[in-house]
Amino acid sequence: MLDYIIKTSISRHYLVFLLVLGVCGLGLWNFTKLPIDAVPDITDVQVVINTDAPGYTPLEVEQRVSYPVETAMAGLPNLQHTRSVSRYGLSQVTVIFDDGTDIYFARQLVSERLNAANNTLPESLEPTLGPVATGLGEIFMFTVDVIPGAQNPDGSKITPMDLRTVHDWIIRPQLLRVPGVVEVNPIGGFKKEILIELDYSNLLSFNLTQADLVNAIDQNNENRGVGFIEHNGSQWLLRVEGQADQINQLEELYVADFQGTPIRVKDVANVSIGKELRTGAATQNGREVVMSTVFMLIGENSRTVAKAVGEKLKEIKVSLPEGIVATAVYDRTELVDKTLKTVQTNLLEGALLVVVILFLLLGNFRAALLTAVVIPIAMLMTITGMVHTKVSANLMSLGALDFGLLVDGAIIIVENCLRRLSQAHKEGGVTLNERFDIVFKATKEVIKPALFGVFIITAVYIPIFALSGVEGKMFHPMATTVVIALLASIILSVTFIPACVAIFFKKPVKESENKLMLVL
Incomplete structure (x- = not known):
């Protein structure tokens, strides 16, 4: 099977180049769809049920709200466990499902059970589901503050109630229209x-x-x-204000x-x-302000959504009443950008070092360049795999990549092909078919050891997939990304590298002792 793949790749090299070009284009397109975050999301698949119970003590909330709701959730498909918090005037029940459960399916199941549980709750209470977000859903925070000395148009002082009114009626409705935003939750000020x-x-x-x-x-x-009257062929609507x-x-x-x-x-x-009676307040620089948190819809790109929220907030500032300002105090984009910069620096420096070492050891610039080309192509193939396996680009997934591992198989194949071509050129001229045959035999000689070496490295990451819970969610992206990258490098080593060597190394290849190796 390997012999057929290698021989076909060499003889139909243009088809291989075309397929590689298509794979690169697919990778670039998938890059625009790749979720980007700072770290993996380790939150469970959960649905939160909130119930306001004004005047109820924690014991009454537990007995009359939390316990009936938790009991109603028993027996749900894929249910892992439930937990609840009962406070004065508030019940919060969290329903945890098994990993892999569709969040919207889980919310539908909970909604159906809530409809049945309403008969067991006090008539004045109405349970509601929390937003479709995770523990990492807080992507943006901002404050609504007053400029010192600013006043309302009537000359009165701008109060925390005015700030909360501006937030609830001007800022919040516009931010909720930003794609990917599921909730805007304020704290502080007074609700009018x-x-x-x-x-x-x-x-x-x-x-x-x-x-x-x-x-x-x-x-x-x-x-x-109150209906309408007909007058001159038209209807005049009537109502009582x-x-x-x-x-x-x-x-x-x-x-x-x-x-x-x-x-x-x-x-x-x-x-x-x-x-309205409030349960919390927010201050900034010694002044009371309204602080609001923007929550991202589960599965969205945090960098994209946070950036869109920041741009929308800048537009909203223009329409705010005079003397009132909105200031961003936390933007996930900054954290993600710093994380990506760290990963980018590491990857670029690693790739540069790999190219330099390859050139110094192989002693041939074209061979070093050909081997290094495997890195970006394998990365684009990895991005495609990450999108389809729903793995986000973060510090854990991309930070674990080692470019030295990606070029192991390519180095072995290129070096052996160059050695065989050099020997053949010493014996005389080499025709095109002879060059194809030499590259095929040289690749065949080392392909199995090269593949075994890469498979051994891949096998190291296989046990990580056995991890579950928080550990699994933290390290699965790392293992998935590395395995996809290694498999991509194997495919390129078997197909793309032999085809390139057979086509681009037409001139005689001189083999000589590497002075650096002699020194080492």
Whole structure:
């Protein structure tokens, strides 16, 4: 089989060159699709269920929310285990699935079980699924701050509530439209809301309850359509505008009659602009700010998404109210770029050293150049394999590559071919067919030892695939990348290298003692 492959590669060398060129083009195209990150993502396949339970103590949250939800998840396909955190007013249940489970399939299973579990939960509680992200999904962080001394157009001081309002209504909606962004999660500031403070003494005096007031506001604070009328062949749509858009309109809403006197909201409550209770705050340079974290959709390219978010934030800054600024404080792009620079430096220096050593040892520039060409071609083939095996380019996967290993087989074949060609030229002229036959026989002599040497190195990485859990997720990309690169070098050594030697070494090859080797 090997003899047939080698002979066919030499005789149909143009076809081999064309295939190699196509493989290089495919590698360049796949490079644009290659996920890039700093380190491998070791997060489990998990679905997070969040349930807000205002007023519930941690014990009540555990008994009435977390336990029923965890119980409902029992028996799911590919379920590994569940865990939960019960805090004051919050339940968070994490459902862990086996590695390899499709995340969207897992979320569908959890959603179906949640629908069935709603009957066992308090009526006012509604569980929701967390974003489709991983532990490495936090790719960008920024703050919304006020310029010292800046004021609102009416002359009032810009407050943390104003900052949070700008974030929630101007910045966040635009960032969510960036491809690859799944969530924008703020902390700090105060969320603006309409606060209705009940006056219980007045409620009692008018024989009203809290439910009466809530129902009155709910029923009298909405717009309603009332059909249409036909006029001159056209339809005029009619509606009743009942939704309040001012504080004083809410105060004038009708609640009930008391002894013939209409009771309004302002008679039993105080209506004002309030703020939501918060559980955290953020500061920058001693001032309170709103800090927001951008989460990346699972499986996306963190470098691309983070860069797009940064560019979008620059566009948004122009539309912010005067005196309010948004500043990036963490950008995954910088970390990824530094990691890639480290990997790039190591790879380039390694490739340069390999070329120099090859030239010094082989004593032939063309032979050294031909052997070195294997490196970029094997890398492009490796990139194609990484894309199809869903391995991202990171410090672990690319940092483990050793270019010296990639050219082992090529060095042996090229050196033996040159030796045979040199001997043949000493005996007389060599025709094209004779040169093809010499290269074939020279390659055949050393191909098996060369392949065994590469296979032995490949076998060293095979046990890594037996690792599971965090260790497996950390080191599998390294082993996968190295094995793909070594297999690519083997294919090139058997096909591309003999074809190149047979075609490009037409002139007589002089074999002489290498002075460097004599010195060593």
